[in-house]
Every structure is written in C-alpha cells, then in structure tokens.
Amino acid sequence: MPNTYTQVHIQFVFAVKYQAALIGDSWKDGLMKFITGIFQENNHKMLQINTMPDHIHIFIGMRPHQSISSLIQNVKTESSKWVKAQNVCSVPFAWQEGYGAFSYAKSQVPNVISYIQNQEKHHRKRTFLEEYRDFLTKFEIEWDEQYIFKELE
Template sequence: MPNTYTQIHLQLVFAVKHRTAVISSTWKYDLYNYITGIIHNHNHKLIAINGMPDHVHILIGMRPTQSLSDLMQQLKQDSSKWINDKKLTGSRFSWQEGYGAFSYGKSQLQAVINYIENQEEHHRTRTFLDEYRRFLDVFGIEYDEQYLFKPLE
C-alpha cells in the first residue's frame, strides 16, 4: 500500500471458554509461538504475548490491511484447531466469544509490555474479571455485566 503510513498498537485480551484454566505451563510457550506465527502471517507485528491458564494478552503493531475482527477470528480459530489437533487438553478446547482490544500510543508501549510480561504477579492480587473491568473503565468503554467474560464456574 504505497503512501499509507500507520502506527496502530493494540493490546488484545481473550479468554478460554468458561474461563477454565487449561492453558498449561508445559505448552503455553508453544501456543504463544503458534499465535505469533498467525500474527506474522497476516503481516502484523507481535510486540508482547503472555497470559494465565485462562486468558491471553497480546500487544501487536497492526497493519491496516485486515480488520481487527477478521484477525481475532483467525487467531482464535487457528489456535483452537492447533490445541485440539495436538490433544493438549482433556476435552475439546475453544476460546470464549468476544475479546478486548485497547489502543496505545508509542510512548505507552513499554508500560504495556511490562504489564503483559508480569501477568502472574498482577493476578496474585487481581482476578481476570477485575482486571478486565479496569481496562473497560480506564478506556471509558460502556459495558453490560451480562456480556462480560463468564466468571469461573
């Protein structure tokens, strides 16, 4: 795309269906590498990726050649298939519907990278739902509780 210049940084957050804690430490880095490949194959730039057993945070530099909804559909679809093909969980794996996408300026990136890299530390004192509500509040996004990620069962 000649003469098209962009700087779009997005933090993407999505959860395992029913928020079950099935992303194992034994294969989570393989999953992150697979997700990284999907992002690169669509010509976006992965900046940071990490998560917990029930959710993932990704920071990307996004190219305007694909819609965010198409990228998220591809990420979830392909990574679910990869997990299921490898039989990494005791039952059929899928991601919960929906996702969060939050934009940042270049000067904010290091703080977001640090936040993503330190997920385990953050979740010692804050649940995923509390974290997610905080994102929505900080970004001024109106929401209905019934449509947030489902709580742990």
C-alpha cells in the same frame, strides 16, 4: 498500498471458555509461538504475548490492511484447532466469544510490554475479571455485565 503510513498499537485480551484454567505450563509456549506465527503471517508485528491459565494478552503493531474482528476470529479459530491437534488438553478447548481490544500511543509501548510480561505478578492481587473490568473502565468503554466473560458454571 503506497504512501500509507500507520502506527497502531493494540492489546488484545480474551479468555478461555468459561474462564476454565486450561492453558497448561507444558504447552503455553507452543501456543504463544503458534499465535505469534498467525500475526506474522498477516504482516502484523508481535510486540508481546503472554498467557495465564484462563486468558491471554497479545500486544501488536497492527497494519491497516485487515480488520481487528477478522484478525481475532482467525487467531481464535486457528489456535483452538492447534490445541486440539496437539492433544495437549484433556477436555475440549475453546476461547470464549468476544475480546477486548485496547489502543495505545507509542510512548505507552514499553509499559504495556512490561505489564503483559508480568501477568503472574498482577494476578496474585486480582482476578482476570477484575483486570478486564478495569481495562473497560480505564478506556471509558461502555459495557453491559451480561456480556462480560463468563465464569465457570
């Protein structure tokens, strides 16, 4: 749309179903490249992406032509299909329902990129659920514990 100018930076966080540590070192780069392609095909700018075995962080410059929910639904659906098609996971792969979406000012972009790049370092000190609860608290998002990502049962 002409005369539409935006600057929207969003970090998405979501987990493998039951927080199972399924994302393997041997195929996580392929997964991240595939997911990056989905964002690019939808005309969003990938700023940083990184996975841990049980979750993913994605930081983008988002264009306003698409809703957050439809974008993430597409990413989760297509990336799950990719994992299955690549036959890289010995058990059925799926993402948990839900996601976190956190917005940032332009001045925060370098720090968010660095944070995502250093996920391995952060998770030596705290779990994914601790990190996720910290995000919700920091961003003053009301949440109910029963709807937080589920641990392996």
